[in-house]
Amino acid sequence: MLGFVIQRFLQAVTVMAVMSVIVFVGVYAIGNPIDVLIPPDAPQDIRARTIARFGLDRPLWEQYFIFIRNALSGDFGRSFIYAMPVLQLILSRLPATLELALAAVLGATLIGVPLGIFAGYRPHSRAARVIMAVSILGFSMPTFWVGLVLILTFAVSLGWLPAGGRGQTVTLFGVQWSFLTINGLSHLVLPAINLALFKLAMMIRLARAGTREIMLTDTIKFARAAGLSEATILRHHVLKLISIPIVTVFGLELGSTLAFAVVTETIFSWPGLGKLIIDSITNLDRPVMVAYLILIAALFVTINFVVDITYAALDPRLRRGKVA
Amino acid sequence: MSAAASPIANFWAEFRESPVALAALVVVLLIIVVAVLAPLIAPQDPYDLSRLQLRDARRPPGFVGSGGYVHLLGTDAQGRDLFSAILYGLRISIQMGLMAGAIALCIGATLGITAAFVGGRIEGLLMRIVDLQLCFPAILLALVLVAMLGQGKAQLIAALVAAQYAYFARTAYGAASAERRKDYIEAAMATPLSSRRIVFRHLLPNCMPPLIVVATVQVANAIALEATLSFLGLGLPVTEPSLGMLIANGFQYMMSGRYWISVYPGIALIVLIVAINLVGDQIRDQLNPRLKR
Numbered sequence: 001m002l003g004f005v006i007q008r009f010l011q012a013v014t015v016m017a018v019m020s021v022i023v024f025v026g027v028y029a030i031g032n033p034i035d036v037l038i039p040p041d042a043p044q045d046i047r048a049r050t051i052a053r054f055g056l057d058r059p060l061w062e063q064y065f066i067f068i069r070n071a072l073s074g075d076f077g078r079s080f081i082y083a084m085p086v087l088q089l090i091l092s093r094l095p096a097t098l099e100l101a102l103a104a105v106l107g108a109t110l111i112g113v114p115l116g117i118f119a120g121y122r123p124h125s126r127a128a129r130v131i132m133a134v135s136i137l138g139f140s141m142p143t144f145w146v147g148l149v150l151i152l153t154f155a156v157s158l159g160w161l162p163a164g165g166r167g168q169t170v171t172l173f174g175v176q177w178s179f180l181t182i183n184g185l186s187h188l189v190l191p192a193i194n195l196a197l198f199k200l201a202m203m204i205r206l207a208r209a210g211t212r213e214i215m216l217t218d219t220i221k222f223a224r225a226a227g228l229s230e231a232t233i234l235r236h237h238v239l240k241l242i243s244i245p246i247v248t249v250f251g252l253e254l255g256s257t258l259a260f261a262v263v264t265e266t267i268f269s270w271p272g273l274g275k276l277i278i279d280s281i282t283n284l285d286r287p288v289m290v291a292y293l294i295l296i297a298a299l300f301v302t303i304n305f306v307v308d309i310t311y312a313a314l315d316p317r318l319r320r321g322k323v324a
Numbered sequence: 325m326s327a328a329a330s331p332i333a334n335f336w337a338e339f340r341e342s343p344v345a346l347a348a349l350v351v352v353l354l355i356i357v358v359a360v361l362a363p364l365i366a367p368q369d370p371y372d373l374s375r376l377q378l379r380d381a382r383r384p385p386g387f388v389g390s391g392g393y394v395h396l397l398g399t400d401a402q403g404r405d406l407f408s409a410i411l412y413g414l415r416i417s418i419q420m421g422l423m424a425g426a427i428a429l430c431i432g433a434t435l436g437i438t439a440a441f442v443g444g445r446i447e448g449l450l451m452r453i454v455d456l457q458l459c460f461p462a463i464l465l466a467l468v469l470v471a472m473l474g475q476g477k478a479q480l481i482a483a484l485v486a487a488q489y490a491y492f493a494r495t496a497y498g499a500a501s502a503e504r505r506k507d508y509i510e511a512a513m514a515t516p517l518s519s520r521r522i523v524f525r526h527l528l529p530n531c532m533p534p535l536i537v538v539a540t541v542q543v544a545n546a547i548a549l550e551a552t553l554s555f556l557g558l559g560l561p562v563t564e565p566s567l568g569m570l571i572a573n574g575f576q577y578m579m580s581g582r583y584w585i586s587v588y589p590g591i592a593l594i595v596l597i598v599a600i601n602l603v604g605d606q607i608r609d610q611l612n613p614r615l616k617r
Binding site: 015137142144148151163263266281282293297 | 456460461463464467468471472544548551552555556557558568571575578579583586587590593594597598601602605
């Protein structure tokens, strides 16, 4: 087991190193930040000084190593646009996104799993067909379109909920949260639903597929023969057996939700990470882009590492056999 | 009954039993026909800027504009006839989806089958790269790539392909490595047949069913992804609005009640994507041996 952990850890570190090079070089290819930083009519000496201050005059590999050395000590440079340390900027936007992502994934799981189990348990019932139709819609509708429909319905036509922004926030543990005030909560509802719909569709499908397959197995036949009630079978056998893939997907989705939030945050003007990255792509704010992408990469690599280790702990075949 | 035709005939017979899937297939084919014939059907060429009149702008559905014909679905902020713009937009969407899907299929299937067939270090390396890429959401990859490559059709297709080929590679690899261990491939390997022939005549055809399922889903995803990128302003040039851009342009007028600029292109987009997904769903259910008792 220890060998497996070490091997996977080294793999994760290698992946991060490769990713950092790709991201750094890739982002370097986008536009010329000097045009953004310095007005074209600026005198030559100011130009040169600004270029030197940001280290843009050095060779690319040297810039990369300076970047890595600083990044390892938590310094990702300063944003060209916001003129503040990038890490601080990202951390200040993180709670908003985290709040939104958690609300969305939790909601999707708590609603999606029971619906999916039902759809798999009675696959030919009318209700199951309705549930599956909803899930196909949830899968098919692009996030931005759902967001527009939500705004059009609940903000413009009915006027029940606000169309954008974060609303009133409360400071807890030094961080601003929306879900603690009524006003903030009302701002959270629409973007959370928007972000949750895709996950809801996925949870329904996962739970349904798992339930359908398990219901056909001998386990269920024997449980029925033993006289267990259907509710007990669903709770103790089906839910338990389908929970492993669901927990995995829950973890993975929490990560990808941070990325999907890009669209939702843009539509609802939610001041989170997604809005930050879109703004920095349009403004060519290179340090923010590099730092964001590397942190996201680190997040995904960490999640995958944890998932791999958890799986190995659960399934001895994985750690003994050859690693694919 | 000929043995060669029967699997496809059986497949079609089973497909026809689902009215929803059949209806979806008809809708998809209908949209494709309408999109291909768009220049003949549309009352206006929405990309010809010289023909657009500003006094026709933002008119509701049913308005008779300076062109003398009825704007069935209203006009957008530049005075474009929305019905025409949607037809041309569908054309772009389908074109993008099919091209990105086909290229991603070729690249992905080549990588996946090569990895499974060759094995060894190449297998490990290729599949590691693919797995690594699968951890990243397609939307984020496409976003960064479009930002790096710039705007334009070729760049957009490149971004879509880069974001999607990994799904094909994974699927092809899974199918091919399962087939690779079966006796018929081992038997073929023992004969003096060239590896090329074994791959193309024996391995590839047996990997096709799962690839077809992924292809349907991925074409729908590519269309949605293209629309999303265009909506975020990172897609195609403004002069040739795709459905996503039409929706984005209408967004600002939505608050003032001019819903049609965003809503009709959106409905067209959704109908297309949902129909493709319904067809794909049916195909997948039919090909899943575990659902057959």
